[in-house]
Amino acid sequence: MSSDIWVLAEYAGGRPRKITYELLGKASTLAQEAGGQVVALALGSGIADAAQDLAAHGAEVVRVADDPLLAQYTTDAYAAVIEPVLSVEEPFLLMIGSTAMGRDLAPRLAARLGAGIVTDCAAVEVADGAVVATRPVMTRKAIARVAFRGDGIRIAVVLPNIFAPPRPDPSRAAEVLPISVTLDPAAIRTQVLEVKAIARETLPLTEADIIVSGGRGLRGPEHFGLLKELAQALGAAVGSSRPPVDSGWVPHDYEIGQTGKTVNPQLYIACGISGAPQHLAGMSGSRTIVAINKDPQAPIFSIASYGVVGDLFVVVPLLAEEVRRLRGASHG
Ligand SMILES: Cc1cc2nc3c(=O)[nH]c(=O)nc-3n(C[C@H](O)[C@H](O)[C@H](O)COP(=O)(O)OP(=O)(O)OC[C@H]3O[C@@H](n4cnc5c(N)ncnc54)[C@H](O)[C@@H]3O)c2cc1C
Structure with a gap:
């Protein structure tokens, strides 16, 4: 067992996802406590340039598996490449982002390696040689602290937008160690035929620092313009x-909550949302919550940092105007 903290780098459209940087930043702190190095694990095709970027964000060693069969994520190919590396290197901790890919891959790796796994981590600490993770449970009504037992490999699947990405330092370099890939195409049981990107005018919800969210109180799709x-x-x-999703006012990927996305922005502005438990399950981890609702008894106010009892059709345009004025003033 080494003392190294490993991070699985994740790419989207050839660029690392923000979660990769967030995990590298956290790994740097944990590696100091564990007395090991930060190792980034990058899989893909034509990713020779990946190492410099990962080094700039804190990786001291970059393990690169570069193969055309790794161009698109598939459970079989990625697990087949990563499992033998981990069983030889035995990192102290492997951190994987709680993304569609991470949530698919991490349990598979844990099962194959007999590793301990904690999902939905909102905090990870190393203390006295042990790893303790914090995770929301029971639709975020409670927080569990979970310790890994024993000396085996530990896998933490970490929620996005929890840790601040480090400021990149382009002068940093990492030791680059290639992973030899011998994949049997026949053993990869799934094939990605097409990737259809969802056209979004703004950042993905899981990466956004600020989210403005609307509920049934919006009354129709045309009002989402506000x-x-x-x-x-x-x-x-x-x-x-x-x-709004069920009524077809907005696409599915807008939905936040138990059956939608879990988000952790710095600021969440809920407009015309009552605050049902299934909605809170996806957003109550937001640092600051502002609720705009005309019903002073709406449950959303019980978790809001700031509440505006009022008509959203009046309040939201005023708020937008005020933000524009302040932004204009600060730019002027
Ligand atoms: C298994 C299951 C899973 C679910 N998963 C999810 C999920 O992932 N995400 C989710 O959100 N829901 C989920 N739900 C549905 C959930 O129970 C609630 O029905 C839903 O969250 C309510 O949405 P809402 O707050 O927009 O609507 P409502 O509860 O109808 O609230 C609308 C609010 O708008 C306010 N309002 C109306 N007009 C105005 C105005 N002009 N100005 C200001 N305020 C106004 C009202 O006072 C009210 O509080 C799930 C339900 C089940 C059973």
Whole structure:
């Protein structure tokens, strides 16, 4: 067992996802506590340039598996490449982002390696040689602290937008160690035929620092334009509760909550959302919550940092105007 902290780098459209940088930043702190190095694990095709970027964000060693069969993520190919590396190197901890890819791959690796795994980590600490993770449970009504037992490999699947990405330092270099890949194409049981990117005018919800979200109180799709204006002024992404999705007002990927996305922005502005438990399950981890609702008894106010009891059709345009004024003043 080494003392190294490993991070699985994740790419989208040839670029590392923000979660990769967030994990590298956290790994740097944990590696100091564990007395090991930060090792980034990068898989893909034509990713020779990956190492420099990962080094700039804190990787001291970069293990690169570069093969055309790794161009698109498949469970079989990625697990087949990573499992033997981990069983030889035995990192102290492997951190994987809680993304569609991470949530698919991590349990598979854990099962194959007999490793301990904690999913949905909102905090990870190393103390006295042990790794302790914190994760929301019971639709975020409670927080569990979970310790890994024993000396085997530990895998932490970490929620996005929890740790701040480090400031890149382009002068940093990493030791690059290639991983030899001998994949049997016949053993890869799935094939990605096509990737259809969802056209989004703003950042993906899971990566956004600010989210403006609308509920049934919006009354119709045409009124989401109000939220878009506020979002534009704030540099925010637009999300929604379930009814606007069910009614076809906004696409599925807007939905936040138990059956939608889990988000952790710095600021969440809920407009015309009552605050049902299934919605709170996806957004109550937001640092600051602002609720705009005309019903003073709406449950959303019980978790809001700031509440505006009022008509969103009046409040939201005023807020957008004020943000634009302040932004204009600060730029002027
Ligand atoms: C298994 C299951 C899973 C679910 N998963 C999810 C999920 O992932 N995400 C999710 O969001 N829901 C989910 N739901 C649905 C959830 O239970 C609620 O029905 C839903 O969250 C309510 O959405 P809402 O707050 O937009 O609507 P409502 O509860 O109808 O609330 C609308 C609010 O708008 C306010 N309002 C109305 N007009 C105005 C105005 N002009 N100005 C200001 N305020 C106004 C009202 O006072 C009210 O509080 C799930 C339900 C089930 C059973």
